Amino acid sequence: MGPDPDAALMLAFQQGDEGAFRTLYERYARPMFAFCHHLVRDAARAEELAQDVFVNLYRARDRYRPKARFRTFLYRVASNHCLNELRRPGPSSSRALGQDEGAADPDSLPSDAAGPEEQARGKALESAVRKLLARLPEKQRAALVLCRFEGLSYEEIAEVLHTTLPAVKSLVHRATVAAAEALAPFEAGSFEEALP
């Protein structure tokens, strides 16, 4: 592992440098909010969860040890927290996933620039993804979001989810198979074009 400037910032924060924490916030507030939003598909809930991540980071500063890259460490903190919260029974967790909210989260809808047909398609896709995520086992859900929305490599996902590379390969595959079944009406393009 090469030098990790974010880990250095976290260590500086550990030594009392609050400016280092601020820099980490500026770098990761948006990615953490987006990650939480991808996982729960609800802006208000995502904000609450993303704030929890930074509060937890703040509280855990004395226990931080730079064993992994800071980015994967932070995604791990966020994944654990979001999955724990989604496991909890209660109105907020059921609201976040599994219910078709229609236009309840206007922030996530396509922009006004899209035509009515595109907007309707976007809403239907959003709804299908929400239902898909709600019924995936939690590790598959996390693996899918980390891979498809956050762009993490399989190795990084293994670190975040504290599991092996073959396990990640299997998790991502099964979640993608489930997505293929759920999102068949939204298909376009061809497999050959998509290969890296």
Add this chain to the structure above:
Amino acid sequence: MKHPREDLTALLDGALPASRVSEVREHLARCPSCREEAEGLRAAVAALAALPPAPELPPFFATRLEARLREERPSRPALSAASLLSRLGTAIPYPRLFALAAGAAALSLAVGIPMRSWLDTRAMVRDLDLLQDYETASALGVDSPEDALIVAQLDRLEPGEGRR
């Protein structure tokens, strides 16, 4: 070779070792069933990529987080209003105290410090800083509101700034 189902997704994601890539591609060339499955996987990945991006950070996200973090910070020893006034009263005459307080507040507003220093512990304990400023002013024998303003901002001045 049995059907390399799990490898199909890894192939799409560029996560297969090079040696395995050619094996899977050869299998795909002669297995319609795997080609069909691969096509479905590719389509799912494309559909997920077509989702609208996550919204921007909500307004006041930082402000709300700042409020939560403020609760996490260890608090300084509490000073009662009576003891504060008593200490200040002995150090600085009341008229000068009010001039100092008004000047420090005005300068703070003028330079927008509260907006910029959301994670700055000095801003979090501004009331205590004000007390320290009064003590400094007293120790330095400051006797005008202008000098008091400079004292109040000593820790924000660049070297050389504020000299006359």
